[in-house]
Amino acid sequence: MARATRAYGAHPLHLLSLVASIALVGYAITLLGVGSLWNHHHWWQSIMVWFLGAVLLHDLVLFPAYSLADRSLGAGWRAVTGRTPDRSPAVSPVNYLRIPTMASGLLLLMFFPGIIQQGSGSYLRATGLTQAPYLQRWLLLTGVIFGISALLYAVRLVVAGRRRRDVDPVTGHGETTSTDIASDVASAGS
Amino acid sequence: MPTSGDDQIEVEDRSRVADEPHRFGFPQSVWRAVAARRPPGLPQPRVFRSPLRGPWLTSVFGSVLLLSLPVVFLTGLLDWIAYSPALHQSIPSHVGFLHLPYFTWPTRPAWLFQLTEGLHVGLALILVPVVLAKLWSVMPKLFVWPAARSGADLLERLSIVFLVGGVVFEMVTGILNIQYDYLFGFNFYTAHYFGAWVFMTGFVVHVGLKLPTMVRSLRSRPFVGELRTSRADTRPEPPDPDGLVSPDPSEPTISRRGALALVGGGSLLVAVLTVGQSIGGVARQTALLIPRGRSYGNGPNDFQINRTAVAASIDPKATGPAWRLTLSGGSSPVQLSRDQLLAMDQHMAELPIACVEGWSSTQQWSGVRLADLARLSSIRSPSKAHVQSLESGGIFSESWLQSNQVLDPDALLALRVNGVDLSADHGFPARIIIPAAPGVHCTKWVRSIEFVA
Numbered sequence: 001m002a003r004a005t006r007a008y009g010a011h012p013l014h015l016l017s018l019v020a021s022i023a024l025v026g027y028a029i030t031l032l033g034v035g036s037l038w039n040h041h042h043w044w045q046s047i048m049v050w051f052l053g054a055v056l057l058h059d060l061v062l063f064p065a066y067s068l069a070d071r072s073l074g075a076g077w078r079a080v081t082g083r084t085p086d087r088s089p090a091v092s093p094v095n096y097l098r099i100p101t102m103a104s105g106l107l108l109l110m111f112f113p114g115i116i117q118q119g120s121g122s123y124l125r126a127t128g129l130t131q132a133p134y135l136q137r138w139l140l141l142t143g144v145i146f147g148i149s150a151l152l153y154a155v156r157l158v159v160a161g162r163r164r165r166d167v168d169p170v171t172g173h174g175e176t177t178s179t180d181i182a183s184d185v186a187s188a189g190s
Numbered sequence: 191m192p193t194s195g196d197d198q199i200e201v202e203d204r205s206r207v208a209d210e211p212h213r214f215g216f217p218q219s220v221w222r223a224v225a226a227r228r229p230p231g232l233p234q235p236r237v238f239r240s241p242l243r244g245p246w247l248t249s250v251f252g253s254v255l256l257l258s259l260p261v262v263f264l265t266g267l268l269d270w271i272a273y274s275p276a277l278h279q280s281i282p283s284h285v286g287f288l289h290l291p292y293f294t295w296p297t298r299p300a301w302l303f304q305l306t307e308g309l310h311v312g313l314a315l316i317l318v319p320v321v322l323a324k325l326w327s328v329m330p331k332l333f334v335w336p337a338a339r340s341g342a343d344l345l346e347r348l349s350i351v352f353l354v355g356g357v358v359f360e361m362v363t364g365i366l367n368i369q370y371d372y373l374f375g376f377n378f379y380t381a382h383y384f385g386a387w388v389f390m391t392g393f394v395v396h397v398g399l400k401l402p403t404m405v406r407s408l409r410s411r412p413f414v415g416e417l418r419t420s421r422a423d424t425r426p427e428p429p430d431p432d433g434l435v436s437p438d439p440s441e442p443t444i445s446r447r448g449a450l451a452l453v454g455g456g457s458l459l460v461a462v463l464t465v466g467q468s469i470g471g472v473a474r475q476t477a478l479l480i481p482r483g484r485s486y487g488n489g490p491n492d493f494q495i496n497r498t499a500v501a502a503s504i505d506p507k508a509t510g511p512a513w514r515l516t517l518s519g520g521s522s523p524v525q526l527s528r529d530q531l532l533a534m535d536q537h538m539a540e541l542p543i544a545c546v547e548g549w550s551s552t553q554q555w556s557g558v559r560l561a562d563l564a565r566l567s568s569i570r571s572p573s574k575a576h577v578q579s580l581e582s583g584g585i586f587s588e589s590w591l592q593s594n595q596v597l598d599p600d601a602l603l604a605l606r607v608n609g610v611d612l613s614a615d616h617g618f619p620a621r622i623i624i625p626a627a628p629g630v631h632c633t634k635w636v637r638s639i640e641f642v643a
Binding site for chain 2: 006007008009010014015017018019021022024025027028029031032036039042045046047050051052054055057058059062063074092094095099102103106107110111113114115118119122123124125126127128129133134137138141
């Protein structure tokens with residue numbers, strides 16, 4: 001038993017449940033029909049292609065894109081503050097930029113068909129309307145979200161400015177835990 | 191001579207081995223050879239620098255999905271039943287054993303389909319940010335080398351393909367479908383139905399394997415304590431055997447509670463912008479980015495249209511004074527003009543039209559009870575009824591109704607809505623409306639009804 005477990009790499013129960021799951025997936029594919037997995041006319045409209053694409057969509061497309069954007073933002077901020085430390089804002093703008101970007105990006109990711117007017121024919125047949133308003137609505141929402149973030153950032157800057165003036169010039173300590181909480185809540189709420 | 195840094199790594203590795211043995215399976219030489227051949231260009235674990243990643247955070251996202259995704263799955267299966275598999279109307283038609291136990295879809299409560307489908311679509315949309323956060327949190331696992339040390343690892347990776355591919359496939363196809371963007375080209379119902387089973391297979395195995403880790407990880411840091419931890423006090427989780435925790439974490443730019451609030455805020459944002467399509471009323475106006483948040487105006491016929499009269503190629507001449515409803519199934523067919531129908535007992539019912547796409551709209555309908563029409567064709571208790579539309583072709587130009595759907599006192603051949611005649615887009619001269627039935631079975635532009643004894 002112990003030897004079998006070592007050879008396989010896990011408890012036999014692991015093997016049983018995985019074989020069961022693979023068999024079940026195989027069963028589902030036979031019901032769908034193996035031939036249905038592939039579209040001979042347009043390969044990119046194959047269920048197989050879309051499923052494998054779904055496996056990779058986040059990890060190899062979305063993740064590299066948003067990580068790169070986020071790292072660029074962080075690096076850009078550090079580069080700027082490194083060069084002009086005394087003229088830099090007291091509060092990092094990073095969260096006030098990336099959180100509204102994420103919100104707006106999430107809406108674009110989920111509702112892009114309307115925003116870029118994709119599938120306008122079927123949309124018209126179903127609803128009797130056009131997709132014209134969606135781009136404007138998304139832009140408006142994006143504007144409002146960034147506007148709220150700008151307001152919160154302005155409030156934080158004012159608060160931090162006051163704190164800085166109150167700071168003991170010798171120790172230089174002025175930040176307290178309460179401002180951190182404010183920052184967390186402000187940045188998370190937008 | 192090893193440097194002090196190497197020593198440290200050595201100690202860490204040994205503690206890991208004590209924690210969970212990372213032995214190679216059979217045949218050892220093969221697995222060891224694989225491990226030695228790290229593909230060039232594969233990102234090193236240290237490129238993942240978020241100080242928040244770790245088993246606790248992943249488990250928080252995981253526990254939310256553990257509780258919610260089965261609801262999405264089950265409501266999806268319920269909707270398949272709502273389409274009446276006994277009358278061969280469920281799509282896909284052949285699902286083998288992959289379905290809930292058969293039962294007759296009830297007509298009560300009248301909002302049942304509104305609820306199940308609203309939950310199915312609404313909850314899935316709200317979960318998109320959580321799924322994305324969960325995928326983000328386990329990113330380092332994708333690039334762990336060796337990707338497998340044994341047959342067990344290899345099979346487990348395959349089950350992750352079912353899990354991740356399944357959930358993203360379902361979300362992508364579902365999200366495109368509710369926006370009438372049929373970019374995928376294949377049959378949505380069929381792919382979405384079997385995709386759900388592939389996902390659920392991976393999900394069950396993953397929960398079975400990871401539940402102990404999830405519970406242990408959640409216990410490792412009290413939730414309330416995390417909610418009290420500011421960014422300044424945020425520290426990485428201790429190194430874990432799965433390699434989620436960064437070996438070289440950067441300074442935190444957000445606290446764990448901030449990250450949770452961010453994901454929750456994303457879900458809230460999606461909720462605010464989508465629930466209106468299912469709730470209706472004033473709330474509909476908040477569904478700004480999806481098709482069923484649109485307003486058609488304030489008139490009695492200005493509610494959500496599904497397939498316009500033009501799209502269904504309804505000839506206006508066919509719906510004029512010459513229109514007749516044919517009732518068949520009895521000894522001899524009965525033909526009724528719209529005036530004759532209006533002269534019959536009119537019944538009023540407030541019922542939702544609810545679509546498989548998650549939206550719904552409740553209106554005040556009036557018309558003739560289907561039970562009365564059945565009696566008129568001398569079939570008092572039909573086992574089923576076949577409704578045909580003036581629309582030619584298309585899978586929803588006809589529908590079969592179950593016995594309970596014909597006999598429900600609120601099941602109508604509606605002639606009017608909100609006090610006026612139906613508009614062309616809502617099915618003039620007459621349409622079916624049945625409590626708790628899928629919207630597509632509430633056939634518009636009805637031409638004939640055949641009652642089967």
